[in-house]
Amino acid sequence: MSTSILLPILAVIGVAAYAAGVWRANAIARGASSRLHSRPGYYGSFVALWALLPALALLVLWLIASPLYINAAVRSEFPEEVTTLSQAEQGLNFGMVSSLARGMSVLAAEEIDRIGGDPAELRAALGARGVPLAGEPKPFMVQAAGDLNQMTAASRTMMTVAALAVSLAGAFFGLSRVAPRFRARNKVEKAVLASLIVASSIAILTTIGIVLSMLTEATHFFTRVPAWEFFFGTVWDPRFAAAGATASEGQFGLIPLLLGTLYIGFVAMLVAVPVGLFSAIYMSEYASRQVRSVAKPLLEVLAGIPTIVYGFFALTAVGPFLRDLSSQLNGLVTGNYANFIQAQSVLTAGFVMGIMLIPYVSSLSDDIITAVPRALRDGSLGLGATRSETIKRVTLPAALPGIVGAILMTASRAIGETMIVVLAAGVAARIQWNPFEPMTTVTVKIVSQLTGDLEFTSPQTLVAFALGITLFAITLCLNIYALYIVRKYREQYE
Amino acid sequence: MTDAISSAAGLARPRPARRDIGIKRRYAAERRFRAYGIAALTFGIVFLFLLVSSVVSKGYTAFQQTMITVPVEFTEAIIDPKNERAENPQKLMTANYPLLARNAVAKVLGVAENDRTGLRDVNKMISDGVRSQLRDMVVANPALIGTTQTVSLLAAGDLDSAFKGQISLDVPEANRKVNDKQVGWMNQLAESGALAKHFNTGIFVNGNSSRPEAAGVGVALIGSFYMMLIVLVLSLPIGVAASIYLEEFAPKNRLTDLIEVNINNLAAVPSIVYGLLGLAVFINFAGLPRSASLVGGLVLTLMTLPTIIIATRAALKAVPPSIRAAALGLGASKMQTIFHHVLPLAMPGILTGTIIGLAHALGETAPLLLIGMVAFVANYPTTPLDPSTALPVQIYMWANEAERAFVERTSGAIIILLLFLIVMNVGAILLRRRFERRW
Numbered sequence: 001m002s003t004s005i006l007l008p009i010l011a012v013i014g015v016a017a018y019a020a021g022v023w024r025a026n027a028i029a030r031g032a033s034s035r036l037h038s039r040p041g042y043y044g045s046f047v048a049l050w051a052l053l054p055a056l057a058l059l060v061l062w063l064i065a066s067p068l069y070i071n072a073a074v075r076s077e078f079p080e081e082v083t084t085l086s087q088a089e090q091g092l093n094f095g096m097v098s099s100l101a102r103g104m105s106v107l108a109a110e111e112i113d114r115i116g117g118d119p120a121e122l123r124a125a126l127g128a129r130g131v132p133l134a135g136e137p138k139p140f141m142v143q144a145a146g147d148l149n150q151m152t153a154a155s156r157t158m159m160t161v162a163a164l165a166v167s168l169a170g171a172f173f174g175l176s177r178v179a180p181r182f183r184a185r186n187k188v189e190k191a192v193l194a195s196l197i198v199a200s201s202i203a204i205l206t207t208i209g210i211v212l213s214m215l216t217e218a219t220h221f222f223t224r225v226p227a228w229e230f231f232f233g234t235v236w237d238p239r240f241a242a243a244g245a246t247a248s249e250g251q252f253g254l255i256p257l258l259l260g261t262l263y264i265g266f267v268a269m270l271v272a273v274p275v276g277l278f279s280a281i282y283m284s285e286y287a288s289r290q291v292r293s294v295a296k297p298l299l300e301v302l303a304g305i306p307t308i309v310y311g312f313f314a315l316t317a318v319g320p321f322l323r324d325l326s327s328q329l330n331g332l333v334t335g336n337y338a339n340f341i342q343a344q345s346v347l348t349a350g351f352v353m354g355i356m357l358i359p360y361v362s363s364l365s366d367d368i369i370t371a372v373p374r375a376l377r378d379g380s381l382g383l384g385a386t387r388s389e390t391i392k393r394v395t396l397p398a399a400l401p402g403i404v405g406a407i408l409m410t411a412s413r414a415i416g417e418t419m420i421v422v423l424a425a426g427v428a429a430r431i432q433w434n435p436f437e438p439m440t441t442v443t444v445k446i447v448s449q450l451t452g453d454l455e456f457t458s459p460q461t462l463v464a465f466a467l468g469i470t471l472f473a474i475t476l477c478l479n480i481y482a483l484y485i486v487r488k489y490r491e492q493y494e
Numbered sequence: 495m496t497d498a499i500s501s502a503a504g505l506a507r508p509r510p511a512r513r514d515i516g517i518k519r520r521y522a523a524e525r526r527f528r529a530y531g532i533a534a535l536t537f538g539i540v541f542l543f544l545l546v547s548s549v550v551s552k553g554y555t556a557f558q559q560t561m562i563t564v565p566v567e568f569t570e571a572i573i574d575p576k577n578e579r580a581e582n583p584q585k586l587m588t589a590n591y592p593l594l595a596r597n598a599v600a601k602v603l604g605v606a607e608n609d610r611t612g613l614r615d616v617n618k619m620i621s622d623g624v625r626s627q628l629r630d631m632v633v634a635n636p637a638l639i640g641t642t643q644t645v646s647l648l649a650a651g652d653l654d655s656a657f658k659g660q661i662s663l664d665v666p667e668a669n670r671k672v673n674d675k676q677v678g679w680m681n682q683l684a685e686s687g688a689l690a691k692h693f694n695t696g697i698f699v700n701g702n703s704s705r706p707e708a709a710g711v712g713v714a715l716i717g718s719f720y721m722m723l724i725v726l727v728l729s730l731p732i733g734v735a736a737s738i739y740l741e742e743f744a745p746k747n748r749l750t751d752l753i754e755v756n757i758n759n760l761a762a763v764p765s766i767v768y769g770l771l772g773l774a775v776f777i778n779f780a781g782l783p784r785s786a787s788l789v790g791g792l793v794l795t796l797m798t799l800p801t802i803i804i805a806t807r808a809a810l811k812a813v814p815p816s817i818r819a820a821a822l823g824l825g826a827s828k829m830q831t832i833f834h835h836v837l838p839l840a841m842p843g844i845l846t847g848t849i850i851g852l853a854h855a856l857g858e859t860a861p862l863l864l865i866g867m868v869a870f871v872a873n874y875p876t877t878p879l880d881p882s883t884a885l886p887v888q889i890y891m892w893a894n895e896a897e898r899a900f901v902e903r904t905s906g907a908i909i910i911l912l913l914f915l916i917v918m919n920v921g922a923i924l925l926r927r928r929f930e931r932r933w
Binding site: 185189192193195196197199200201202203204206207209210213214216217274275276277278279281282283286287295298299301302304305306307308309310311312313315316317355358359362386387388389391392409412413415416417418419422423443446447450451456464465468471472475476479480483 | 520521523524526527528530531532533534535537538539541542544545548549552731732733735736737738739740743744752753755756757758759760762763764765766767768769770771773774775778779796799800803827828829853854856857858859860863864866868886889890893901904905908911912915919
């Protein structure tokens with residue numbers, strides 16, 4: 001029986017166990033529910049938990065362990081000439097066996113009997129059923145595949161029997177515990193609390209997953225390419241064409257990508273910080289209620305638009321506009337209508353990213369500016385300062401640490417932003433300072449190294465993980481520092 | 495006393511000239527400062543409108559598609575010349591259907607059968623999508639063979655663009671995709687009513703295609719739907735459970751602090767890093783299939799969890815302690831207090847946060863690129879394990895296409911995506927308004 005049928009059966013047992021628990025609790029109470037420690041539903045839940053949790057745990061363990069055990073058993077039956085081969089070739093042999101096994105499970109039993117052990121005929125029969133084999137199977141493989149199928153089937157049956165038995169046994173054990181003085185509620189609540197703890201540990205598991213997965217893949221990369229060549233190399237030339245050919249390893253220099261990332265991020269911040277900050281000041285200090293109630297949501301809409309839309313806007317509207325504008329300007333001044341701004345450029349990507357970041361700066365700094373105590377403002381206004389003087393000399397200095405924190409958080413967004421730069425910044429990795437020329441970023445290269453056919457052994461793809469962990473480290477530092485500043489500042493006024 | 499007063503009056507010097515405290519300059523500075531604020535705000539809002547209007551003006555035409563409605567003769571000599579369809583139904587699948595369409599249009603236009611360049615030009619006016627269109631008709635009802643039916647044929651992408659006025663006819667003929675003869679025919683057909691714009695259902699139901707006129711976001715919509723379902727089913731319970739623990743039960747210790755800092759950081763991790771995580775863990779390590787919406791859903795779940803946890807904790811915090819105290823005072827256990835009283839009151843806030851998190855996940859592209867959802871998928875996925883694509887990824891793929899007609903399709907797809915986001919966000923706002931409570 002397959003797991004997809006087993007699970008509904010277990011669910012039915014669970015429901016039945018719940019009903020049985022409730023029924024038994026009611027029977028014990030004999031109409032006076034005050035006899036019971038908990039309400040009948042808790043007894044039901046307790047029995048259902050006993051019916052389901054052990055059985056599910058067994059199922060998960062079995063599903064993980066049994067393929068490992070069976071594979072090892074089948075491999076141990078391989079003849080000598082195979083077991084002495086390299087690990088990779090053994091893997092190939094085993095892949096053959098497992099696809100053979102999959103094919104043989106499609107064929108009818110009498111058909112297998114008819115074919116017997118003849119590999120060529122077997123291959124033809126499987127091909128007719130739509131199960132292609134990579135090569136001619138050797139006789140030992142047919143044998144092993146048969147064993148594999150047998151063991152899998154046996155394991156399935158055993159798993160079904162064991163899971164059902166454990167489930168029923170659990171249900172009966174749970175039922176036997178039902179008694180008037182039994183503290184069912186406390187037990188059930190303990191189980192619920194455990195599940196809450198498990199859920200909140202997923203956040204930690206995600207972080208561990210990110211760090212571990214990227215570290216392992218990046219370490220594979222650094223065994224091929226020395227770390228200092230990656231971190232301090234000034235040439236990015238991964239040589240995709242020669243992927244896999246060990247003779248021409250590419251050059252993986254991080255510097256041009258990092259410079260592009262920082263340059264584009266800097267241009268974006270040049271747009272986002274003044275605009276966002278002034279909007280926040282205007283909205284918190286000057287704007288009337290009505291203006292605020294319209295303008296604030298409108299600005300926040302900018303944050304809700306997917307970045308791919310900004311990328312498309314940059315690609316089809318801003319880029320061509322800047323290009324045509326530059327050629328007109330050039331024509332007016334020199335008479336030569338050649339554009340000096342490329343359609344894909346640092347300026348295009350940075351500018352559009354800046355627009356995207358405006359709401360981040362404005363809503364974060366809005367919160368921080370409004371958090372500055374009223375008394376500070378009133379004091380300054382009472383001494384005769386104008387509003388702008390109050391803002392410049394009192395409010396902003398008081399809010400400065402928080403605003404710096406907000407800007408750092410925004411900067412980490414700018415560095416990690418992907419879709420805008422993929423579409424608008426270009427792919428040429430080079431070191432130059434002209435904002436009108438294309439440059440590329442870390443995120444663009446992660447995308448371009450990992451789309452298409454993947455082979456997880458070549459440095460061309462593994463480098464993406466090295467880039468990823470660099471990106472993660474940079475944004476993590478920025479965020480932790482920003483959080484630290486914001487928290488520290490908040491405590492001052494609370 | 496009087497002396498003192500008189501002497502004081504006598505000593506009174508002429509009133510000093512008003513001290514110049516630069517009030518004019520300061521007020522000017524005040525006005526300037528205010529103007530900067532207004533300018534900044536306008537800048538942001540103007541660009542919002544520019545962005546939306548740029549997309550809408552490019553994309554609204556994508557919801558119309560030019561069709562050529564002509565009587566098509568299902569000639570047996572073309573579909574099944576040797577009359578073998580009884581023995582070999584495969585014949586009907588491979589017949590030369592575009593020829594039927596070409597002959598039909600040529601007949602209406604009066605192009606002679608030996609005018610080879612003329613016929614070629616006619617052929618270029620019809621989309622290659624008619625092959626499957628006519629084939630499906632015939633396969634569904636083989637009795638059509640030998641009859642004449644009026645069929646609305648898809649016009650080719652270039653003709654579609656020309657008819658919508660997106661191809662400038664001032665460009666010399668050699669440099670444009672439709673020649674003068676085709677433009678003449680187009681006008682002729684339009685006048686007779688055979689060529690007209692119809693509502694484009696194809697963009698909603700079709701899968702991806704290399705021909706813009708036949709390309710649609712159907713598969714992407716299904717893929718996005720599966721992913722949103724997975725994100726909702728996983729991230730809402732896990733997020734709520736995690737927030738309840740952190741907000742109500744967790745003891746104040748270093749571990750709790752670590753989890754808290756962690757969640758705040760995870761909310762700010764670049765989305766592409768989640769893509770790398772998904773690639774390494776779900777595909778490489780766990781061996782789940784590439785391009786599957788299951789993997790996409792899992793990755794987006796991890797990405798959305800911090801947002802939902804932060805929103806849920808805020809909603810739980812907003813429930814006043816008096817509710818808790820009352821429930822506890824009546825003898826409820828802590829767990830009962832939370833699940834029976836606090837959680838229902840916090841639910842509107844939680845759902846608002848969840849919808850906003852889902853809206854973010856719906857528009858996310860970068861992590862999906864890394865787990866292989868950029869595949870060219872033309873068939874509907876039946877389960878979340880089948881290869882699929884997602885709406886934003888479809889937009890990305892079309893944005894990289896060069897043809898003019900694809901710009902229109904891309905903008906059309908963006909409009910669809912934005913409509914979904916608007917619906918979700920408006921839903922969240924309404925939910926908040928409807929259930930908002932002031933304690």
